[in-house]
Amino acid sequence: MADTKYIGQNYTPPDLVAKVTGRARYAEDFRAEGMLFAKLLTSPMPHCRVRNIDASAALAMPGVKGILTADDLPDLGPNVERALTNEPFYAGEPILAVAAVDELTAAEAVEKINVDLEPLPFVVDPLDALRPGGPDARTTGNVWGAPMPGGVGPNAASPVKTIKWTGEQFADADEGRLPMGEPTEQWAYGDLDAGFGNAALVLDETMVVQSTGHHPMETRSAMAYWQNGKLYIHASTQSVAQTLPNVARWCGIMPQQVVLISEYTGGGFGSKGGGAVSTCIPAMLSKKLNGVPVMMRITREDENYIGRARTNMSGRTRIGFAKDGRITALDLFIVQDNGSYGPMGDHRSAGLAASIIYQPQAMRWRAISVLTNTPPRSQQRSPGPMQANGQRAKLTSAFIVEALDKGKQAFRWDERKAYSGQRRGAKVRGVGVAVGPHGSGSIGFDSLMTLRPDGKLYVQSGVGNLGTHSVMDLARVAAEVLAMPWEKVEVVWGDTGKGVPWSCLSVGSQTTHAMTRANFAGANDLKRKLQEIAAKDLGGSPDDYELSNERVHRKGAGGGLTYTQAAKRAIELGGKYDGHEVPEDINVMTKGAAAKHAGLGVMGVAKDNYPRNGTTYSFVIGFAEVEVDVETGKVTLIDYLGVGDVGTVINPRSLLAQIKGGSCLGIAHALQQKWVFDPKYGLMLSRRFHYSKPLTILDIPATMNADAVGLPDPETPVGARGVGEPPVGAGYGAVLNAIADAVGVDVFRRAPVTSDLVLMSLENKKRMHEPLRAHV
Amino acid sequence: MAVIRDVMPAFELLQPTSTADALTLLGRYGSDAWILAGGLDSFDWLKDRIKRPRYVIDLSGIDELKGVRERNGGVEIGAMTTLTDVVRHPIVRDRYAILMDAAESAASPQIRNQGTIGGNVSQDTRCWYYRAGWSCYRAGGNICYADTPESINREHAILGADRCVAVNPSDTAPALIALDAEMVLRSASGDDRVVDAEDYFIGPGTDITRMTVLRPGELLTAIRIPGDWAGARFYFEKVRDRQVWDFPLVNVASAMVTSGETIQNMRLVVNAVAARPLRLVNVEQFVKGKPRNDQTADAAGEMAIEGAQPLRFNAYKVPLMRNLVKRAIRGVGEWATS
Amino acid sequence: MGYFLTFGHSPWGQQILTHVSWNLLWASAFAGVAFLVAHASYMVLSAHRKRHPAETDAMEAARPDLPARIPRHSGVARAFHWVMAASMLTLLTTAFLPIAGIKFAWVQWHWMAGLLLTTAILFHVIHASFFMDFWSIWVGPKDIPELKAEVMREFGHDVPGPKPGKYPLGNRLYHLALVVVGLSVIASGLTMMVRVRTPLFPRNPYLFADSTWGFVYVTHGMAGVALVGLVIAHVYFAVRPDKWWITKAMIVGWITRRQYLEHHDPARWVVDGNPKSQIPNPKFQL
Numbered sequence A: 001m002a003d004t005k006y007i008g009q010n011y012t013p014p015d016l017v018a019k020v021t022g023r024a025r026y027a028e029d030f031r032a033e034g035m036l037f038a039k040l041l042t043s044p045m046p047h048c049r050v051r052n053i054d055a056s057a058a059l060a061m062p063g064v065k066g067i068l069t070a071d072d073l074p075d076l077g078p079n080v081e082r083a084l085t086n087e088p089f090y091a092g093e094p095i096l097a098v099a100a101v102d103e104l105t106a107a108e109a110v111e112k113i114n115v116d117l118e119p120l121p122f123v124v125d126p127l128d129a130l131r132p133g134g135p136d137a138r139t140t141g142n143v144w145g146a147p148m149p150g151g152v153g154p155n156a157a158s159p160v161k162t163i164k165w166t167g168e169q170f171a172d173a174d175e176g177r178l179p180m181g182e183p184t185e186q187w188a189y190g191d192l193d194a195g196f197g198n199a200a201l202v203l204d205e206t207m208v209v210q211s212t213g214h215h216p217m218e219t220r221s222a223m224a225y226w227q228n229g230k231l232y233i234h235a236s237t238q239s240v241a242q243t244l245p246n247v248a249r250w251c252g253i254m255p256q257q258v259v260l261i262s263e264y265t266g267g268g269f270g271s272k273g274g275g276a277v278s279t280c281i282p283a284m285l286s287k288k289l290n291g292v293p294v295m296m297r298i299t300r301e302d303e304n305y306i307g308r309a310r311t312n313m314s315g316r317t318r319i320g321f322a323k324d325g326r327i328t329a330l331d332l333f334i335v336q337d338n339g340s341y342g343p344m345g346d347h348r349s350a351g352l353a354a355s356i357i358y359q360p361q362a363m364r365w366r367a368i369s370v371l372t373n374t375p376p377r378s379q380q381r382s383p384g385p386m387q388a389n390g391q392r393a394k395l396t397s398a399f400i401v402e403a404l405d406k407g408k409q410a411f412r413w414d415e416r417k418a419y420s421g422q423r424r425g426a427k428v429r430g431v432g433v434a435v436g437p438h439g440s441g442s443i444g445f446d447s448l449m450t451l452r453p454d455g456k457l458y459v460q461s462g463v464g465n466l467g468t469h470s471v472m473d474l475a476r477v478a479a480e481v482l483a484m485p486w487e488k489v490e491v492v493w494g495d496t497g498k499g500v501p502w503s504c505l506s507v508g509s510q511t512t513h514a515m516t517r518a519n520f521a522g523a524n525d526l527k528r529k530l531q532e533i534a535a536k537d538l539g540g541s542p543d544d545y546e547l548s549n550e551r552v553h554r555k556g557a558g559g560g561l562t563y564t565q566a567a568k569r570a571i572e573l574g575g576k577y578d579g580h581e582v583p584e585d586i587n588v589m590t591k592g593a594a595a596k597h598a599g600l601g602v603m604g605v606a607k608d609n610y611p612r613n614g615t616t617y618s619f620v621i622g623f624a625e626v627e628v629d630v631e632t633g634k635v636t637l638i639d640y641l642g643v644g645d646v647g648t649v650i651n652p653r654s655l656l657a658q659i660k661g662g663s664c665l666g667i668a669h670a671l672q673q674k675w676v677f678d679p680k681y682g683l684m685l686s687r688r689f690h691y692s693k694p695l696t697i698l699d700i701p702a703t704m705n706a707d708a709v710g711l712p713d714p715e716t717p718v719g720a721r722g723v724g725e726p727p728v729g730a731g732y733g734a735v736l737n738a739i740a741d742a743v744g745v746d747v748f749r750r751a752p753v754t755s756d757l758v759l760m761s762l763e764n765k766k767r768m769h770e771p772l773r774a775h776v
Numbered sequence B: 001m002a003v004i005r006d007v008m009p010a011f012e013l014l015q016p017t018s019t020a021d022a023l024t025l026l027g028r029y030g031s032d033a034w035i036l037a038g039g040l041d042s043f044d045w046l047k048d049r050i051k052r053p054r055y056v057i058d059l060s061g062i063d064e065l066k067g068v069r070e071r072n073g074g075v076e077i078g079a080m081t082t083l084t085d086v087v088r089h090p091i092v093r094d095r096y097a098i099l100m101d102a103a104e105s106a107a108s109p110q111i112r113n114q115g116t117i118g119g120n121v122s123q124d125t126r127c128w129y130y131r132a133g134w135s136c137y138r139a140g141g142n143i144c145y146a147d148t149p150e151s152i153n154r155e156h157a158i159l160g161a162d163r164c165v166a167v168n169p170s171d172t173a174p175a176l177i178a179l180d181a182e183m184v185l186r187s188a189s190g191d192d193r194v195v196d197a198e199d200y201f202i203g204p205g206t207d208i209t210r211m212t213v214l215r216p217g218e219l220l221t222a223i224r225i226p227g228d229w230a231g232a233r234f235y236f237e238k239v240r241d242r243q244v245w246d247f248p249l250v251n252v253a254s255a256m257v258t259s260g261e262t263i264q265n266m267r268l269v270v271n272a273v274a275a276r277p278l279r280l281v282n283v284e285q286f287v288k289g290k291p292r293n294d295q296t297a298d299a300a301g302e303m304a305i306e307g308a309q310p311l312r313f314n315a316y317k318v319p320l321m322r323n324l325v326k327r328a329i330r331g332v333g334e335w336a337t338s
Numbered sequence C: 001m002g003y004f005l006t007f008g009h010s011p012w013g014q015q016i017l018t019h020v021s022w023n024l025l026w027a028s029a030f031a032g033v034a035f036l037v038a039h040a041s042y043m044v045l046s047a048h049r050k051r052h053p054a055e056t057d058a059m060e061a062a063r064p065d066l067p068a069r070i071p072r073h074s075g076v077a078r079a080f081h082w083v084m085a086a087s088m089l090t091l092l093t094t095a096f097l098p099i100a101g102i103k104f105a106w107v108q109w110h111w112m113a114g115l116l117l118t119t120a121i122l123f124h125v126i127h128a129s130f131f132m133d134f135w136s137i138w139v140g141p142k143d144i145p146e147l148k149a150e151v152m153r154e155f156g157h158d159v160p161g162p163k164p165g166k167y168p169l170g171n172r173l174y175h176l177a178l179v180v181v182g183l184s185v186i187a188s189g190l191t192m193m194v195r196v197r198t199p200l201f202p203r204n205p206y207l208f209a210d211s212t213w214g215f216v217y218v219t220h221g222m223a224g225v226a227l228v229g230l231v232i233a234h235v236y237f238a239v240r241p242d243k244w245w246i247t248k249a250m251i252v253g254w255i256t257r258r259q260y261l262e263h264h265d266p267a268r269w270v271v272d273g274n275p276k277s278q279i280p281n282p283k284f285q286l
């Protein structure tokens, strides 16, 4: 889009003031008459079976209103996670919930419940599960097989299988070389043997990447009640439209029976992509108690366990380089710790990302996704590609070279490189660069908007408001197409009761791409209707009309209708103009929402049917400079720059914040963030928030820089792609590379690179850290 | 009985406004009472329902326990003075900068605004097995979960372990010992005493369930710092995973008096390597009269780690402690002798 | 149960046996003191079990070949006894003072004393098996007549019956109790050393299951508590004036000829008339 008024301009999103003044209401801020509070009783063991629950003492307490167990929840099919269970697969998994007049009473009631548990074999380290005779995380097996034929999506149903590797395959494990037994999935292209044969240098290295909890600021609290057979639920979710059917499924009802309210979400990072299964607990408790409102506030402790985490991966890479640095062959083997549920697909994204980042002439990817008795994983901002840092995908566009050039100059790379590796006092510096790629956009979603007689454009937004502004940004496209002053655009979001169109999941850097396309379609549909109405009333063909100054008028300065007049005419005309007739191809949810808005004004409603050739990927290049104190092992990030190749920039301020913020998550993974399990008991040790060591403001440079090349993607009408994830891998890779540049590539083979790893390696002149063990 | 965490149970909150009243309450409720200062350590225990006192005596309303006062050429800091107030106080800044540095390195600004110096020196260990409510030695059981062939014990002790391998996490404690401070303790029974900061802390050998000599019913009312070390050559350094909101992996605090480049006198303390802050008396003796240079520093560093016994994941603490001791003597960066 | 045993929770929340309740210590100390009082009053009231002086006189006259000093404990044996006594007292004080509220770093002293005791006992077992009259200290069916006689004497009857051999029956019963209790405390104690840090082997509290450890701890605790009682009794005997000659023998190594004849049955404790036997014969004495 050329000559834009809104796209590419900074603006203040309409929800901002409420957020910074505390007026914004999150799920746990809601109160209702007679509301009860729920508390969870969770499994103290990593794997066990509930033999008996004796809640009599709890139920006899004054103020205790009821309990909910797995038996009260609908069966969601084999291997599917439910909110409560009779066979916990991880310590911290909810077994039952108690509702009481307040939390104190509920907690005391939980303490009075006797749950008789039968301990079962468990495993927290994925390699232990693959060892000959090693324990299985489930009684039915230890790994997820490849998705079954006919499955769709990254996490399509897979069978649980049992695979054990041989002692021989573990022979090198103590030296830190990842064993490579039978994988469950693989693909390859090119001639791998020839690639290695032609290589001037072949490396074979193992790297262990940690798991980390998502830990969004807002935990997955929810409040629910029932009225006239309908479930009203206030929940914390990343996506609104896409969460509705999930809530319905978890509660065993129809989507039409659910009203979901989620205007503000305190972050998710992939942990609340389609909502959180635990949110059905207050809903089902409320149902059991005749609809009385039930609030379940999730504590940070609970969030630790049920709040999702990144899959940890151990990867072994054999890589061949030609003399000029070109990668001739790449043989990648990934052991993914899938956690207790899933199946997860991060290992697949990691393989794809590796092929994109390194562009090897030949590549093989093999992987196995292992079940462990650790908390369930879900995609965490840059799931897979961060860890990779397949098949060669055809991309819609990539301007990595431009981004690299831009960044190299802005970062003064050559100047900094000149003094890297030199020691001054106890300090030594290093620089690093990395490309963070990520799939960044889906297609085919719907748009819904109405231009009403009050002269305002109401854009319905079905994505979540998780802090990225994309929930509002998508309306900027409509304002642009309809030449609508931004002050007169009302974004309606966060409440399915108000009618929202079927939208993408607010995950995976999808929203900007998917929803700018959809709203471009919707706005153009509305524009066409305005032109038709004008032509009907004033003669000529619709194409003779254009939009400006809140009018539809003949090209040039001829006669026309104001938007207000046009809206009124649309209501008179009815049919498709005011939304009484809608396109066949839109989703049933959009149809329902359109019905709510029919007759209110001119309706723009359409499905994104624009073509796309290729897979959409966004890229961020990270440039980092670190300083290592060789006497303490401490790594300090001195400077950082992220440069995005993310297509057309919609909202510059927000985009740069995303690049910096996303990079911070990667930096945290490189430097400090982790989670830790005690292997003997299979319990999480890093259960206190500060033990998991998320990044703090003082761990990054006082000023961090970000930029974008701003070249539009030719395969999408607005030219914009998503940006949420690519900076994560960029930050992670750039910092790891910078550390290696400063103190040598042999100092570490696992992340995070904390001072103990660095100091011990430098002190002993060889790597001393645990080579393969997970969760340390 | 099922376990639930992160929900504070009910207790009787007592809010005295004078030390005398606090002591009376302590006398009345003895070991049924929990002393609450800033709550940063206390609330952890209470919210996790692991420690379940019937009475909580909140000291925050006792003004006489707050503030920094001059006393006999030194200062007296009320136990309820917040870490922020300690950091900001001009006398601390001008004469006892090491305490300012130490206090400022603790936790995060929010925690320092709330956390008190009395609480900081009296805080319990952060061993994650113990704090998860596992019934270890420190919790009255008969096992240490942190020192087994499978434990993850990166943060644990390399010195002075006795069954329990937990460490003292305080940042202000080593600074106070370096300054030769004294702890003023008052008790309900009228059995008041003043103990050297160094002796305030105890290891598991002495009492495996406590970190300090504080007995039930006893109150730490003030910390006295003599004038002796005011304005000395100080060194404080704390190594941690994050630059804020993080306990020390190891910290070092020292006060040194030099004449020319000769070390005349020194007090040197390391924390987070043992269950109590360790004053390195042998190193202090050794450096006395020696030139402040690399050789002295190297020898002192080696001496400091004599007898260190690392666990599976904390061997790095040995060179780290050695290097921090070296730095305390020879400095780093602009301080460095070379 | 809770009065005698203490329970804890595993990290999984399962109840596990952890130890004996230290109430038992008080029970045992009480028992020891009660024993002391009872025995002291008995001493005042009851008759002595010595031979009549006349009888002793006659025997003395009949055995002029006997040396004036009859060797009773060899130097080695005495050294063993006192080493054992020292280590035992160290063990008990290091174990129980902290429980009684006197806090100090006791663990290292405790296990080192334990090792010393173990070594001493090992030595003793070997020494007693190969170099001494191994059976002289054991209790067996042949002791029944002695038991009968002793009991009768307890009731004030002047019965003939057998006199004690080298070791009076009470002495031997005491030894037997000590063997049982001592071996339990040592076996459990050595096992428990795996739970603490020593230079000897890697610390591994996970060597056994929780329940096995519970058993080990309870054994150690029970035996330890029993030892308090046994040691109190032992010390009591040792310091009683009328038994002083026995205690003295443990220090100097010999008893007088008259004491020998007065208190022992020369048939059961044969002392060689050869004056050479004044030199303690390790094969023979303790």
Ligand SMILES: Cc1cc2nc3c(=O)[nH]c(=O)nc-3n(C[C@H](O)[C@H](O)[C@H](O)COP(=O)(O)OP(=O)(O)OC[C@H]3O[C@@H](n4cnc5c(N)ncnc54)[C@H](O)[C@@H]3O)c2cc1C
Residues within 6 Å of the ligand: A690, B034, B035, B036, B037, B038, B039, B040, B041, B042, B043, B059, B079, B080, B105, B106, B107, B108, B111, B114, B115, B116, B117, B118, B119, B120, B121, B122, B123, B124, B169, B170, B171, B172, B214, B218, B219, B220, B221, B245, B246, B247, B248
């Ligand atoms: C996330 C986090 C990070 C932290 N990081 C650091 C760090 O890096 N360095 C550091 O040094 N500390 C750190 N702390 C600890 C924090 O500084 C201390 O917990 C705090 O200073 C304790 O002081 P308080 O006033 O909150 O005491 P409280 O928590 O109320 O009390 C602590 C203990 O001392 C006892 N107590 C307190 N005052 C008295 C008194 N006057 N007399 C007798 N007994 C008393 C209480 O009974 C309690 O047992 C951290 C804490 C948190 C939660």
